[in-house]
Amino acid sequence: MWKKMELEDIKKRVFGAIDQNVNFYHDDILGVPASHLDSKVFYQDEPFLKNAPFLATMVHNPNHIGCHTLDKSESFFQGTQAIEREVIKLCSEDILKCAENECDGYVASGGTEANLQAIWIYRNCFLREHVAKHDEIHLLGSEDCHYSMPKAANLLNISWSPIGVEGESRVWTRQSAEKAVDEAIAQGKKYFICVANMMTTMFGSVDEIDVLTEVLEDRKVPFFMHVDGAYGGFFYPFAQPQSRLDFRNTHVSSITLDAHKMVQAPYGTGIFLIRKGMMKYAMTEEASYVEGQDSTVIGSRSGANAISIWMILMMYGYYGWQEKINTLHQRAQWLSQYLDRFGIRHFRNPFSNIVTIHADHLSAEFAHRFGLVPDNHHQPEWYKIVVMEHVTLERLDAFVAALEKEIGS
Numbered sequence: 001m002w003k004k005m006e007l008e009d010i011k012k013r014v015f016g017a018i019d020q021n022v023n024f025y026h027d028d029i030l031g032v033p034a035s036h037l038d039s040k041v042f043y044q045d046e047p048f049l050k051n052a053p054f055l056a057t058m059v060h061n062p063n064h065i066g067c068h069t070l071d072k073s074e075s076f077f078q079g080t081q082a083i084e085r086e087v088i089k090l091c092s093e094d095i096l097k098c099a100e101n102e103c104d105g106y107v108a109s110g111g112t113e114a115n116l117q118a119i120w121i122y123r124n125c126f127l128r129e130h131v132a133k134h135d136e137i138h139l140l141g142s143e144d145c146h147y148s149m150p151k152a153a154n155l156l157n158i159s160w161s162p163i164g165v166e167g168e169s170r171v172w173t174r175q176s177a178e179k180a181v182d183e184a185i186a187q188g189k190k191y192f193i194c195v196a197n198m199m200t201t202m203f204g205s206v207d208e209i210d211v212l213t214e215v216l217e218d219r220k221v222p223f224f225m226h227v228d229g230a231y232g233g234f235f236y237p238f239a240q241p242q243s244r245l246d247f248r249n250t251h252v253s254s255i256t257l258d259a260h261k262m263v264q265a266p267y268g269t270g271i272f273l274i275r276k277g278m279m280k281y282a283m284t285e286e287a288s289y290v291e292g293q294d295s296t297v298i299g300s301r302s303g304a305n306a307i308s309i310w311m312i313l314m315m316y317g318y319y320g321w322q323e324k325i326n327t328l329h330q331r332a333q334w335l336s337q338y339l340d341r342f343g344i345r346h347f348r349n350p351f352s353n354i355v356t357i358h359a360d361h362l363s364a365e366f367a368h369r370f371g372l373v374p375d376n377h378h379q380p381e382w383y384k385i386v387v388m389e390h391v392t393l394e395r396l397d398a399f400v401a402a403l404e405k406e407i408g409s
């Protein structure tokens with residue numbers, strides 16, 4: 001498991017990595033359409049930058065175009081790319097239990113891109129290896145899955161349908177999974193790309209992945225299984241170590257994580273992880289001027305994003321991260337117990353820090369006062385509380401006190 005590092009060692013490592021990249025300030029780099037950040041606005045010599053490795057990386061402006069776990073990458077930025085490779089290794093092996101060096105991946109713009117990347121790869125694999133037609137490829141995910149799934153189906157010109165979930169448990173059942181698969185088969189769909197949630201956006205619910213794989217195996221249809229852990233990927237594996245939604249499950253081919261959610265990294269820190277051998281289906285050979293070519297949706301991207309994720313994870317270490325998640329988990333349990341005591345209908349997966357309250361109990365004004373997010377802004381049925389770092393017990397206590405008044409009045 002990854003070890004906590006001292007701040008001074010973190011700084012040394014990041015500044016050392018920057019030194020291994022080309023230096024636009026001092027080196028003869030004439031051929032790339034890139035440079036350090038504009039020096040009239042972002043001064044390289046600001047004294048505070050010496051103590052700010054992430055900001056210093058931003059000013060140096062490395063471009064992490066491409067995927068650096070593959071054979072070859074742009075050699076200009078090899079120092080900071082090595083740190084990105086460590087992030088991919090740590091997330092895929094220490095958190096998501098992949099065997100050593102069995103995973104590729106990269107830091108994407110966000111969860112949407114990482115989900116899109118997975119679906120793009122599987123679609124291309126079906127097109128190439130099975131000579132599938134676009135209208136034979138179908139995307140399946142739960143009714144509660146993120147809207148990036150229908151977005152991806154639309155972009156990639158494949159069909160999509162949601163699998164219904166039970167109102168109270170928010171899980172799909174054998175019956176609803178069979179219904180969705182059989183309806184798609186009846187419409188001529190032969191190849192399936194499936195997404196299982198490791199904590200959904202609105203409910204923090206976790207899909208019963210084995211139920212769906214059993215149905216697909218019964219029907220003998222080829223399929224790929226992607227796990228969307230954009231919200232839950234840095235939480236659920238720590239709260240529930242027996243998870244079926246990681247690489248120990250041989251059906252799981254790829255996983256999305258998002259460091260700009262639970263990890264509190266800057267935006268632009270989605271993480272895409274996939275078993276080795278699959279990135280080739282996203283390789284754009286026409287990217288011939290890029291060393292190693294490009295197998296990502298995004299193209300150019302800031303190397304500073306990978307540095308920010310690495311720094312945060314190193315400041316904690318595995319056990320520090322476990323403690324942080326335990327604290328958030330306990331706060332969510334605390335809130336849930338109060339809601340039970342008040343008889344308020346709500347949903348919380350026992351291993352989650354999202355508490356979703358039925359709108360019957362709350363006025364829109366009350367929800368607005370506490371910044372609760374509705375499932376639907378036009379006709380809210382549910383409001384969620386996401387127990388992040390700033391959602392302390394003090395704040396939850398004030399919420400609970402106000403709620404007691406609201407329901408008593």
Ligand SMILES: Cc1ncc(COP(=O)(O)O)c(C=O)c1O
Nearest residue numbers: 110111112146200201228230231
């Ligand atoms: C489960 C899940 N997947 C994907 C996404 C999309 O992430 P992003 O907004 O970073 O593209 C979100 C965002 O909330 C999410 O909760």
